[in-house]
Amino acid sequence: MALASMTGFARALGETEALRWTWELRSVNGKSLDLRIRIPAGLETLEPKIRERCGRVLRRGNVTIGLAMQRDQSEQQLQVNETALDAVLATIALLKDRVPDLAPPSLDAILSQKGVFELKEPEEDAEQQDALHNALLTTLDAALIDLVDMRHREGRAIGAVIYDQIERIAELTQAAETLPARQPAAIKARLKKQISELLEAGDGQFDAQRLHQEAVLLATKADIREELDRLHAHVAAVRELLDTGGAIGRRLDFLAQEFNREANTLCSKSNDVDLTAIGLDLKSVIDQMREQIQNLE
Incomplete structure (x- = not known):
C-alpha cells in the first residue's frame, strides 16, 4: 500500500x-x-x-x-413574498397615522424593498x-x-525523506556501536583510572565494599548495549512499516518517541565526547523525522 x-x-x-x-x-x-x-x-x-x-x-x-x-x-420564477409585502404596507400605514402629511410611497419604492420580490426554485x-x-x-x-x-504523491515524497533519515539513524547507531571508547580495553582503562582517582580522593582509606559498588555503578553507566539494541530494532521496524505502507502515521509517531527516549538515555550514560556528539546528532535527526511523520496518514 x-x-x-x-x-x-x-x-x-x-x-x-x-x-x-x-x-x-x-x-x-x-x-x-x-x-x-x-x-x-x-x-x-x-x-x-x-x-x-x-x-x-x-x-x-x-x-x-x-x-x-x-x-x-x-429556470427560476419571480414571485411576491406576501408576508414581506404585508409588513411593508403595515409600516407605511403606521407612518401615515403618525405623520399625516407624509407623501405616500410609490409602487416602485414599495416593491424595491428587500424581500418583497424573491426568486423561487x-x-x-x-x-x-x-x-x-x-x-x-x-x-x-x-x-x-x-x-x-x-x-x-506527497506521501511518496515524505516517505523518501524518512527513508534517508532512518538510514542516517542507522549509520549513527552503528558509529556508536564501533566507537573506540566503547571497546572493552578502553572501558577497562577508563574504569581503572576512575577507581584510581576515587582511591586518591579517599587518601588510601576508601572502603573496599564502597569501591566495589562504585566500580559496578561506573560499569553500568558505561554500558549502552540495551540502548543500541533497541535503536537497531526500531530502525528495522520503521523500514518494515515504510515498505508495508498504508496508514502508518500513528505507529511511526510512536516509534519516533521511542527513538528519542533511547537517544536521551544514550546521552545521559555517555562519558565520552564522541559518544555524546553521536547522541546529539541522533536527537537532531529524530526530531526532523518526527516532523515529517506528523504529515503522514
Whole structure:
C-alpha cells in the first residue's frame, strides 16, 4: 500500500441543463478523520453518503468538504413574498397615522424593498431529486480520487525523506556501536583510572565494599548495549512499516518517541565526547523525522 500525506486539495465541477456545481476538498493534518461538510440547504440527506464515501478512502486528517451550486436564472420564477409585502404596507400605514402629511410611497419604492420580490426554485419531483443527488455524488467521487492522488504523491515524497533519515539513524547507531571508547580495553582503562582517582580522593582509606559498588555503578553507566539494541530494532521496524505502507502515521509517531527516549538515555550514560556528539546528532535527526511523520496518514 502507498504512503499518504494528510494534506491535499481537490476541486471537481459538474452541471446539468439548469445547474452548475463545484466541490472543493481541503485536507490538513489531524489526529483522526474529522469531516467538516458544508452543503446548501435542502441537501442535508446527502451528508451520510458523503461521510461514507470519504471514509472509504481516507483514514486521518481534518477534511473540509464544500459544495457550491448555481442555478440558471432562466429556470427560476419571480414571485411576491406576501408576508414581506404585508409588513411593508403595515409600516407605511403606521407612518401615515403618525405623520399625516407624509407623501405616500410609490409602487416602485414599495416593491424595491428587500424581500418583497424573491426568486423561487422550480419544484422537483422525487425522480429529479434522485438524479441530481447521484450526479452530485459522482462529481464528489471524482474530487475524492484527485484528493487521494495528491495525498499519495506527497506521501511518496515524505516517505523518501524518512527513508534517508532512518538510514542516517542507522549509520549513527552503528558509529556508536564501533566507537573506540566503547571497546572493552578502553572501558577497562577508563574504569581503572576512575577507581584510581576515587582511591586518591579517599587518601588510601576508601572502603573496599564502597569501591566495589562504585566500580559496578561506573560499569553500568558505561554500558549502552540495551540502548543500541533497541535503536537497531526500531530502525528495522520503521523500514518494515515504510515498505508495508498504508496508514502508518500513528505507529511511526510512536516509534519516533521511542527513538528519542533511547537517544536521551544514550546521552545521559555517555562519558565520552564522541559518544555524546553521536547522541546529539541522533536527537537532531529524530526530531526532523518526527516532523515529517506528523504529515503522514
